[in-house]
Amino acid sequence: MPKAIESSGICKSFGDTKALNDITFNINEGEIFGFIGPDGAGKTTLFRIITTLLLPDSGSMTILGLDSTVGYKKLRENMGYMPGRFSLYLDLTVEENLNFYASVFGTTVKKNFELISDIYSHIEPFRTRPAGKLSGGMKQKLALSCALIHRPRLLVLDEPTTGVDAVSRTEFWALLRKLKQYGITIVVSTPYMDEAMRCDRVALIQDGQMLSIDSPQNVRDGFSRKLFSARAGDKYRLLLALRDYPGTLSVYPFGDSIHLTLSEEKPGRQLSEYLSEKGINDATIVETEAGIEDRFLELMGMDEIKNP
């Protein structure tokens, strides 16, 4: 399968801080590739290297068949980029923003309208409104339209859904799915684990290191132990009790429940006696399927959360 991006051994430091360390990955043409990681993991730095805005200290990156440091001029014509911050002119209206970006890339809105028509239909009612007065979700759709207006082969979206409400996020991902049919390779980063499931493949990244690259399903399946979900009326007390339990390997709050792994095959009498000793009688512990977040926490070595 032809590769949209081939990266090998990318390192980048800012002063003494190592932002990226030996980043190697391949992205296939036409896939939605997600970089998942917490804030400060190095996602934005990596994206700026992909978009030729930064030069790596070492390592090489080939994008759309061009070397990213030498061929940046040609690359920039084929790339759509949406930075983490809203990259719109807030005093320009929706229409003016779109027309401006079209003219910058030497095209017109009309020429590529079919590509953005789906997205644009959401914001068209507000086309004479200044971009600064749009809601977060609307801004995001406008920014996406602007990044797509020149029909790029590679679309780079840095945390496009951060600060956007849940409904808009779902809509946004549905729009990205639709873009796939035009053969556009989409590279996206997000701090939200639930969004990882919507990518074709994901890379987990933390502290400038790649932890794992695989399809979301395989990443989940990579979870090495049985995972249990525990609930009780007093969640906090349950958490404290489980932390002190000698058979606990890892335990952390997860939504309204608690996720834990145990050294024993399954929670047995020993555990329930321990809990009632601690005065917790309403605890229910059931086996559950690991999500990406669980795998991510496992990879990050958060198991040690037990003995801080």
Added chain:
Amino acid sequence: MKRFLGFVRKEFIHIFRDTRTLVILFGLPVVMIILFGYVVSTDLKNASLAFLDLSKDDVTTTLTDRICSSGFFRKTADLSGHQDIDRILRSGKAKAVIVFGENFGRELESGKKPRISIIADGSEPNIATLVTNYATAIISGFTQQPTLTNQSSAPVIVPEVRMFYNPSLKSQFMFIPGVITMIMILICALMTSITLTREKEFGTMEVLLVSPLKPVQIILGKVTPYFLLSFVNVVTILVMSRLVFGMSVKGSLALLLAESMLYILLSLSIGILISAVAKTMQQAIFISLVGMMLPTVLLSGFIFPIENMPEIYDWISSVLPPRYFIVIIKNIMIKGTGFAHVWKETLVLAFMTAAFIGLAVKKFRIRLQ
């Protein structure tokens, strides 16, 4: 070309939608001209004078009238004795007191030297000097009238002073070229550096960089609207100075406008350079104001003559573009000289412009830091 025009259009929208930018662009020049033209005037007009007339004869009355009808002075009080002088000066009701000695008229007619003194409020040295100079001029002009003095007395030799180019020594003639010089630096350097750093701060520069736009296109697109608007500004100031202060351009208007364009270009390139160095709008504003505005006001010869400065300031000012432009614009506006007299300064400006533009384009980063 289409990309470039699209960019220029966007830039114009920015300017015309932002009231603050508009105020700085068009309000500031008008306010500055009015301010420097009227308020910061160094001309004497209706200065308050008190009189202590100890002889009270026809001559002193005529002389008092002569002084007060000159337009420079206005009589605010008649004093009755020496003890009032200190009081009226302290109260600020008079800038100076003119004291006629006893038997003023008789002594003048008999060829003796009558006693007259001017006591000025020295706490405002500039005004005191002006008041005494103007008053002395009127009084000596009066006493030398042949009808008053004895015909047989020796002729007094008084040089006839004439001010060329600015016969009435209007200070606006000094300030208008200075204000043009200052405003151009302010608007061009400040506004372009702000507008470029704004793109950096708002993150839109990232997208512009990841577009096929060349650095030259970005810079020119940013600068063109300001170039046009600054030119409109120069014309506005010239029209205003003509209508409000009656100051017309003595020399060639075409030459003046051409020189202004060169100077605007120079200021813009300084602005681009500032934006290449500054990371935020605040930095850009600071550099423009402290680095450009202050030296322009203080060291370019706009207010304080360079000839009176210590040598070191002279050197510093010789790298400041405004210094040369002030010479050019004063020559053309006030003296009416042609290109032959300002070519050296023009050459310096042209050289500086080329250097700054070269440096700015070279410094413009095609990547983030």
